Amino acid sequence: MEIERTYESLPFYWERETLKNDRRWLESIVRNAAPFSDWWTKARIVQLAYIQPPNVPSQTIYGLPTYGAYQQEQAIAEALRSTCDLNEYREFAKQVNEDYVIRTLNSWHNKQFTQAISRNFEVFVNREYSNIFLLVSTAPTSLNVDRKLPSMDKYRPLFNIAEMGIILRSQNFKRITLRTHGYSTPAEDFYKAFDGEAEALCLKGPINSIGTLEDQSAYIGYNWPGEQPFVAPGLWRDARYNGEIFLKFLLTMALLAWLAGTVLYFLSALAIVPLLQILGLDPILDPIWAWFNFSKIGSLIVQWQIVAFVVFVLWLLLMQILRLVVYQRDRYRAIHYGAPDLGEFFWRLDKVLGENPYISMPFDPNTQPNIPVYRSLKVNLIGHSMGALVLVNVLRILSDKFGKDERIEEEKTQMGEYLILNKLILSGPDIPLELLREGRNNYVRSAIQRCQEIYLFSSDRDIVLRYLSLVGNWFSEPSLEMSGLRLGNVYLNPVNSPENSREYRPYIRVLLNSLPAVEPTSAYDLFEKFNYLDCSRMIEVNTVDLKLNPWNGLIIDAINTVAHFREKIDVHSGYYRVQTPSFDLLKFLITREDFSRTETIDEINRLIANTPIRFLPSQPFMSRGTR
Structure with a gap:
């Protein structure tokens, strides 16, 4: 049964406003999808229907140009079928024909391409064992x-x-x-x-x-x-591609650290130190109270900024460590x-x-x-x-x-x-x-x-x-x-x-007990x-053959931690x-x-x-x- 086209003709020509995003989208699909799978094939069909984008180097994928400017749907189907062993990829061979190409190009032209490829998983079969899948x-x-x-x-x-x-x-x-x-x-x-x-x-x-x-x-x-x-590429590339977001995070952290430090200062100067003086602890507090002398406000501001900076650095390290452990x-x-x-x-x-x-x-x-x-x-x-x-x-x-x-x-x-x-x-x-x-x-x-x-x-x-x-x-x-x-x-x-x-009963250890x-x-x-x-x-x-009791639990954990990092056990x-x-x-x-x-x-x-x-x-x- 012949499928009716909703587009006028081939090849497709790029629109200036969408060229950059459309090209990156299609190339991302082809890079990330399994070759000869349904959504990979559909992305390749659209690519082969387009002319070569301006100022983009020509490349090939399985012997075919990335962008082919084909003028016939049947030619696209035959070109794709020539890139793989059809006896091995039987469903690909069964489904990829002229009608399949027209349906795909219709979905692209009608802005329904996302729905056409919207399966959030891929399936692979082991070449040696037919009952093993990924x-x-x-x-x-x-x-x-x-x-x-x-x-x-x-x-x-x-x-x-x-x-x-x-x-x-x-x-x-x-x-x-x-x-x-x-x-x-x-x-x-x-x-x-x-x-x-x-x-x-x-x-x-x-x-x-x-x-x-x-x-x-x-x-x-x-x-x-x-x-x-710690070593995952996304942890480091995110900051490179999102510099302003990262700077916004740093600015927010700095502001929060400054506010926290200010609150800490006033609590110490106006409440804690006077309270200790009332308790008769003046000799001990003399060096500390001198630091809080308001007549030396200029030097105090400088010292406080150093303290606030230290707080900021410590908070930043904590937040980044929590992110880096993923x-x-x-x-x-x-x-x-x-x-x-x-x-x-x-x-x-x-x-x-x-x-x-x-x-x-x-x-x-x-x-x-x-x-x-x-x-x-x-x-x-x-x-x-x-x-x-x-x-x-x-x-x-x-x-x-x-x-x-x-x-x-x-x-x-x-x-x-x-x-x-x-x-x-x-x-x-x-x-x-x-x-x-x-x-x-x-x-x-x-x-x-x-x-x-x-x-x-x-x-x-x-x-x-x-x-x-x-x-x-x-x-x-x-x-x-x-x-x-x-x-x-x-x-x-x-x-x-x-x-x-x-009898056995399920228990769980909190820390010691x-x-x-x-x-x-x-x-x-x-x-x-x-x-x-x-x-x-x-x-x-486990590497410690000891029966658990309240006295040896932390020792067992410590020994197993060393053995785990030495890859003796997991x-x-x-x-x-x-x-x-x-x-x-x-x-x-x-x-x-x-x-x-x-x-x-x-x-x-x-x-x-x-x-x-x-x-x-x-x-x-x-x-x-x-x-």
């Missing part, structure tokens, strides 16, 4: 820094989410597991770590007691925009980029699992592929550190869309028409312990209730959560308790039960839904090192879906039998704690 948010870490894409040698970008739906359906996938990273994880570091995990999960060999990722199980790594503290920057991106982009992915994935996988795309083909329709697809979610905050917010978004607690029990785990939420696995989650508290409208309650099973990997010796997260959240959390007590620091403490037997993580109430269901795996004394996250992210018992547990949980609940508990107990990991199952199996 999902990447299209949000950059900074407006002035380009995105880091996965290696094209290892991963092939999919044309769009519809292609992923076709792969899942054609290979009859039964479940997917999505794993995301936490704070201070730049894209290149996550890709490298994820490749190691994927290799360990897919490695085929003798059948072992833990299992490998089955062909019908997909493992997806989700990268939301995070950056490295904690609040990552937290903002996790909540406002990472979670919404992942929510959109699941919404579109649910759509493409229906009768027509192209239904969520702006341009719906008239033909539908001859592939089976899904009944359901199980979803496991693994979140580490701040990535747990991303997952909790995604579940909250999806819960708001698909219904809350009022849904019948059989429908509570639904994430749409075809997606069923199975396991939620949180490791060192950087979210408040408030998650477990009852007696109020818990802000993630409806999200947590959707999961069939929840597993918590935690460590009370995670110094990143114990100390750095406290400082990072000091200004943002509603209460000190929420900023200082994080779910990832929960540990299992042996206690005497009413029947005089030893510990307190129960939750107090029993009549509404205890969130606490009881968790399966607790205390990895405090596990190798790779107190915060060691759960995912493939040689650890925790990774064996993760591997088991996402590869053995055919186990009953009792068999799962028994297998977990077997896997941790010779390790220091402690285990407290969820309520149906909480008759005793195990080790």
